[in-house]
Structure formats: C-alpha cells, structure tokens
Amino acid sequence: IVLLLIWMIKLKRDIKLQAIHKSKLLYDAEHDSLTGLANGTLLMDRLSQSIKNAKRFKKKIAILYLGIDDFKAFNDTHGLTTGDYILKKLSKNLQTTLRDSDTVARIGGDEFIIILDHFENTAFIRLVIDKIMKLANTPIAFHEQEIKVPFSLGASVYPDDDLNPKIILENASFAMHKVKANGKNNYQFYTKEF
Numbered sequence: 001i002v003l004l005l006i007w008m009i010k011l012k013r014d015i016k017l018q019a020i021h022k023s024k025l026l027y028d029a030e031h032d033s034l035t036g037l038a039n040g041t042l043l044m045d046r047l048s049q050s051i052k053n054a055k056r057f058k059k060k061i062a063i064l065y066l067g068i069d070d071f072k073a074f075n076d077t078h079g080l081t082t083g084d085y086i087l088k089k090l091s092k093n094l095q096t097t098l099r100d101s102d103t104v105a106r107i108g109g110d111e112f113i114i115i116l117d118h119f120e121n122t123a124f125i126r127l128v129i130d131k132i133m134k135l136a137n138t139p140i141a142f143h144e145q146e147i148k149v150p151f152s153l154g155a156s157v158y159p160d161d162d163l164n165p166k167i168i169l170e171n172a173s174f175a176m177h178k179v180k181a182n183g184k185n186n187y188q189f190y191t192k193e194f
Contacts, residue, residue: 032106034084035091043105043113047165048079050117051105057118061158062125064114064132065172069150069184071110082142086149096125096132106112113169119135122189125155129187136185152179153187 031043038046050061068074075083087110094104094112103115115157116128132153139146154175156168171190179188 024058035088035106035113037091037095038105040105040107043103043107043115044165046103046105047115047169050104050115051165053118054158059118059120060160061168062116062128063116063156063158063168063172064116064129065154065156065169065176066112066114066132066151067153067176067180068110069152069180080146082147085142086140086147088147089142090135091136093135093140094132097130097135113172120167121156125157125189129153129155131185150185152176152184154190155187156190161192 030039030045031037032039047061047063053059068086071083073084087106091104091106091112094114097126098104098116101117103113103117105113105115107113114127114132119125136150137148139148142146147183154172154177156162156171156175158165158168161171162168173189175190179186182188
C-alpha cells in the first residue's frame with residue numbers, strides 16, 4: 001500500500017508538471033519572447049474574435065499600426081541592449097494607456113498592432129490615439145539618459161474601411177507608412193483616397 005501511495009503521489013506530480021509545461025509551450029507560441037505581448041498568431045485569433053463580437057453587437061473595431069521611427073539607426077547608435085529596453089518599456093506604456101479589453105501585439109522588430117474593441121464612433125479612436133501619441137513625446141529614462149521614442153501610427157476601422165481582417169491590417173500598415181513618408185512622428189487614418 002505504501003508503494004502504491006508513493007506511485008500515486010509521483011504520478012500526480014508528473015501530471016501537474018506536464019500541464020505546466022504544456023501551458024508554457026502554449027504561452028510561448030502566442031507571445032513575443034522579448035515583451036510578453038501577443039504575437040502575430042494570437043493577434044489574428046483576437047482580431048477574429050473582435051470581428052465576431054463587433055458584428056454581433058453592431059460595434060466598430062480600430063486597428064492601429066505603430067512603427068517606431070528610425071529604430072535601426074537608434075539601435076546602431078545606442079546598442080541592442082538599450083533598444084530592447086526601449087521596446088519593453090514602450091510595450092508596458094502602451095498596455096497601461098489602453099483598456100484591458102484591447103490587444104497590443106508586437107509583430108516585428110519595431111512594429112506593434114493594437115486592436116481597439118467595441119466603440120461606436122471615431123471620436124473615441126482619436127482620444128485613444130492622442131493618448132498613445134503622447135508616449136512618443138514622453139522620454140523614457142535609461143541609465144541617466146532621457147530617450148524619446150518617436151513613432152508613426154496608422155489607423156483603419158472595421159467595418160468602415162473593409163470587412164476582411166487582412167485588408168484592415170494592410171490598410172492600417174499603409175496609413176502608417178504614409179505617415180513615415182510625410183515626416184514621421186504623427187498618425188493618419190486610412191482613406192480610400194490614398
């Protein structure tokens with residue numbers, strides 16, 4: 001009986017360790033390893049869910065595509081360690097600026113996508129974008145330095161700009177690149193007139 005009890009305790013511990021390992025693998029598959037933000041896989045899942053809810057409740061979703069301006073030059077000047085710190089700090093600042101129901105994802109070196117869920121008019125988006133753009137002018141402290149992190153932001157709205165999730169993302173990206181081409185450190189809504 002003692003051996004059976006020891007075996008059962010060990011089995012229970014092994015099952016618990018396997019569940020923890022599986023949970024960590026799932027987390028790693030859906031999150032950016034540097035910032036802990038959602039990655040592209042989780043972003044597309046959340047976007048799909050957001051669109052389903054928007055249809056159901058007759059609400060809108062905004063996709064904000066944010067790219068840090070001249071980040072390669074920043075890394076060349078300040079080094080990758082400083083660049084990684086800035087990415088982590090900006091990630092946290094974005095998360096604290098947004099609602100818990102919104103999604104922030106890092107999809108590349110210096111690019112982030114934000115899903116703003118469930119709103120009724122574009123005035124709400126402009127308020128949120130204004131808050132986000134303040135981050136571009138708020139210095140981040142790093143080893144006795146104050147570093148500004150300017151960025152460009154493009155916005156696209158579902159269902160106004162398109163019904164297809166991939167096209168909504170492309171529209172936001174296109175609007176962000178338009179900002180970069182026209183002086184940077186600003187934002188632009190997608191329009192069909194581009």
